[in-house]
Every structure is written in structure tokens, then in C-alpha cells.
Amino acid sequence: MKLDSIGDWRRTHYSVDVKPELDGQEVTLFGWVQEIRDLGGIRFIIMQDREGTIQVTVPRKKVSSEVLSKSDVLQKRYSIGVKGVVKKTEMTPRGIEVIPKEIRIFSTAVLRLPIDITGKTPANIDVRLDARALDLCQEENLAVFKIQHTAVEAIRNFLFERGFIEAHTPRIIASATEGGAALFPVEYFEKKAFLAQSPQLYKEELVMSFEKVFEVGPFFRAEESHTRRHLSEFVSIDIEQAFATAESVMQLLEQLMHFACKVVDEKCHNELVKLKYNVKVPKVPFKRLKYDDVLQDLKREGIEIPWGEDIPTPAFRTLGEIHPHFYFIVDWPTHSKAFYIKPRDDNPEICEGFDLMWSWIELASGGTRIASKELLIKRLKEKGLHPESFKHHLKAFDYGMPPHAGWAIGLERLTMMLTDKKNIREVTLYPRDKFRLTP
RNA sequence: GCCCUGGUAGUAUAGUCCGGUCUAGUAUAGGCGGCUGUCGCCCGCCCGACCCGGGUUCAAAUCCCGGCCAGGGCGCCA
Structure with missing residues (x-):
């Protein structure tokens, strides 16, 4: 896969700093894919940074083909950047989501991670320590x-x-x-x-x-x-x-x-x-x-x-x-x-x-x-x-x-x-x- | 260093006591397909494991011996 460079992108906000008051504003976020929930016509990408998580919402018919094809290949733990517009919404717990205008993929990750990062199946301490970075x-x-x-x-x-x-x-x-x-x-x-x-x-x-x-x-x-x-x-x-x-x-x-x-x-x-x-x-x-x-x-x-x-x-x-x-x-x-x-x-x-x-x-x-x-x-x-x-x-x-x-x-x-x-x-x-x- | 317990898919577990029913179950992760409001998403299909070596036996994930590794406890520790 061809990876993107960070180029002139600079982070404007951490996940937690994106609030409903920013409705309509463009933000640049960096982090990692934590989870992807694909419902067919709409795809939710949960993106994580050190401060927390934020939902990036990809409505299939409303985003550019470039954004769609980038989001098609995302996997857990890919390191990415997202430039997009904040949308106030009642449909997420935090009252906001981000509709991407451009996605950059900086690095990929193996498909089967050594521990379950969703926390659904917690690993034992020695397994965790062997994969401590993750x-x-x-x-x-x-x-x-x-x-x-x-x-x-x-x-x-x-x-x-x-x-x-x-x-x-x-x-x-x-x-x-x-x-x-x-x-x-x-x-x-x-x-x-x-x-x-x-x-x-x-x-x-x-x-x-x-x-x-x-x-x-x-x-x-x-x-x-x-x-x-x-x-x-x-x-x-x-x-x-x-x-x-x-x-x-x-x-x-x-x-x-x-x-x-x-x-x-x-x-x-x-x-x-x-x-x-x-x-x-x-x-x-x-x-x-x-x-x-x-x-x-x-x-x-x-x-x-x-x-x-x-x-x-x-x-x-x-x-x-x-x-x-x-x-x-x-x-x-x-x-x-x-x-x-x-x-x-x-x-x-x-x-x-x-x-x-x-x-x-x-x-x-x-x-x-x-x-x-x-x-x-x-x-x-x-x-x-x-x-x-x-x-x-x-x-x-x-x-x-x-x-x-x-x-x-x-x-x-x-x-x-x-x-x-x-x-x-x-x-x-x-x-x-x-x-x-x-x- | 000593004692106890354990080692089964990427992860977490069931099965081991009492050998055959295990072609090794389940969940989650992963793959493929479907789905426009998910938030542990859902539905269908699929992939994937008995720590290593030796022994007993017609037959070993299961019993025995050795090794390695892990967890817990004790001791040690200003």
C-alpha cells in the first residue's frame, strides 16, 4: 500500500477538544484507527489519540471517492490523519462527529494483533507485557x-x-x-x-x-x-x-x-x-x-x-x-x-x-x-x-x-x-x- | 531458592479428575458477503489450537517421567 506523508498537516485538536461548539469548523486530527463499524451505506471509524476517541463518519454517497477509497482499506491500529468538518449530532455519545474531507494513512498494522485492543477479550499479564507497546x-x-x-x-x-x-x-x-x-x-x-x-x-x-x-x-x-x-x-x-x-x-x-x-x-x-x-x-x-x-x-x-x-x-x-x-x-x-x-x-x-x-x-x-x-x-x-x-x-x-x-x-x-x-x-x-x- | 497451580487457535476459555463420544466446543479477533446511524452494531459463510521430548496403552489434549515457560504464595528484601 502506498502510504501518505504528513506533508504540511498539523494537528488542530486532540479528540477530546472537539466539542459541539465547533459545529461546521474544519479540524485536522491525528491518531489511530481503534474500531471500524461498517453498516454498508455508512461507515463509522473510531479514531483514538492519547486523550481519547472521536468518531469519523463516512456516509458512502456523500464523501469524495478519494475519501471512500482510503476508508475502504483502513484497519485497526493504522496511524492516520483526518481533515474534516465537525458536525454537531444527537447520534453520538459526545454530541459530535467528523465528516472527512481527506484521509491520510501514515502506517499500517498487522491484521491479527497480539492482544484484543477493544478490551472484549482481556489478555493475561505476560501476554500483555510481551506486546507492551500495543x-x-x-x-x-x-x-x-x-x-x-x-x-x-x-x-x-x-x-x-x-x-x-x-x-x-x-x-x-x-x-x-x-x-x-x-x-x-x-x-x-x-x-x-x-x-x-x-x-x-x-x-x-x-x-x-x-x-x-x-x-x-x-x-x-x-x-x-x-x-x-x-x-x-x-x-x-x-x-x-x-x-x-x-x-x-x-x-x-x-x-x-x-x-x-x-x-x-x-x-x-x-x-x-x-x-x-x-x-x-x-x-x-x-x-x-x-x-x-x-x-x-x-x-x-x-x-x-x-x-x-x-x-x-x-x-x-x-x-x-x-x-x-x-x-x-x-x-x-x-x-x-x-x-x-x-x-x-x-x-x-x-x-x-x-x-x-x-x-x-x-x-x-x-x-x-x-x-x-x-x-x-x-x-x-x-x-x-x-x-x-x-x-x-x-x-x-x-x-x-x-x-x-x-x-x-x-x-x-x-x-x-x-x-x-x-x-x-x-x-x-x-x-x-x-x-x-x-x- | 522453596511450595502450589497451570500451559488448548491471534486473544480468552470449555474439555483433563474417570483415556475412546474430540473430526477438540464457545466467545472474541481475522477473511469473504450483506446492511445508511452504529457505539460490546447486526446477519450469513469461512479460517484457525492440544508447550517440547520420552513413556504406558489397541487407543493420549486427557495417565506417568523429564524439560521449558507462566501465574500465585513463601522466603529473601533498608
């Missing part, structure tokens, strides 16, 4: 990422307004320093390097100059995890603030969650309708459960966890039933948290770390950090880590490390919360896990 054209799936975009925009604005400076720390790091999460090794010239699991140490060093710093970016964990809420590559929203404590950054975090939910609720009405979901704007402050309270709650449900033990996933699920929305868990046993979390002055068995939970899922975690070099070295040793491998980071503590605190939000988990999706792969454009490296 899958994302479905309005419901696009809606997920428009919501994610809106949330990130709101979060950035919120942090900018409060004087946070956006930073970019390295993704390639020299050694497996933090313990805990496993790292992906990479070849770095003649040396061995790793993909960063977090910006933790860098953002702490940056509070000495920036005071308030944040970063939004991908990080990598080589865990064996095979769950609906873990990825090998995920996006972290990290902040760190000088002259702050856990309580101050918890307040910042709950206000941020309130704000992000509010903005998504206000700006993403259409997307939420497509997802058949309502975002609840949470009231602040959020509940603050002590680790001990959590053990008590679980005990009442018949789950006994000895003090100091980690809380296993099934127990978190139970906890999520008791507390279905946002809540903090505070006063964790010191040994259950990372080495850089500050133990409480009045009781070093307990630390100033916290988790922000959404039902049973950990959305964010943070805390007051250790600002004393001696204490940090002591904690490193207690965790079985070698201060020598942290020597560059420890030097920063010789230059006036202020008291500081911070947190990190998992963006994909936040998106799950905002879209009611149960599998993190659905809210990740191209998810990476132990079993998936493509596309």
Missing part, C-alpha cells in the same frame, strides 16, 4: 501511567515549594557496601562495579551542602523475590533533610501523600473512571503504630511474634485488614533496621526508623539518621559490615555532618495504591524481575 494504547493502561505522571508532578512541585533541591546521584557504584539487598555486578572498564540499590549514602552527604535534597530515579536489587510487589528495577523517590528528625520528615511525608492523592483525585477524574476506582484523600496526621502495638494487634488475631522478630508477609496481610489505609509503624527494634538508622537516646534497643504502610504494603520507609561517626562505625560493626569499605562515606562525617532524617517512597507501589492495581508489573512500563528482561 498494550499501553489501551485507555485503561494508559490511564495508569497518566496517574503516575500526575503523582510525580505533584510530588516534585510539593518538594520544590518546600525548598528541596533535586539531585542526581550515581547508578554505578564501587562496592557492595550496604549489606542486605543483593547487588547486580557490572563490568566497569577493568574493574568490577555494581548497580546502586539506593542513593542513601550520597543523599546523606548532600545534606551538608544542599540541606534539603531529593531524587527521583531507578535503583536495582538482585533479590530472588517473586511477588506481586517486588521488581529488580524500581523507581525510588528519596528525600533527605538536614536539621530534621524522623517526626519532621514523617509530617512531610503524610502531607505529601495527602497532596498527591488530592491532586490525582482532582486532575485524573477521567483516568480514575476508566479504572473504576476512587482515590480516597487521606486525613492527616496518619495513625502512628508502635512496633509493640503491631505485635499486640497481631496477638489478638492469633499471630504470636516474639519481640524483635521481623513481621512476616502473612502477618502484614492481617495487619492490613485491621488498618486498611495509611499508617506509620514506628519504634522498630534497632537491629531490624539498617545500620544508618539512629537508635533512640532514651532506649537504644529501639530506633527512630519508620515505615509508611498502605494496608499490608510498605509504601515508604525512613527515619532519623546517625550523624555521629563513632556511633555509625559501631553500628556497622554490629551489622557485620566493615567500616573500611565505607571509608569514603565516613570521611563526610569529619566535615560537620548535621542531624538529619529522610525517607524513600517506592513509586510503583504508590502507583498501585493510586490505581488499585494488584500486580506491580501492571504499573511498570517495562518491568524487570528475575524472570523478565524483555521487552
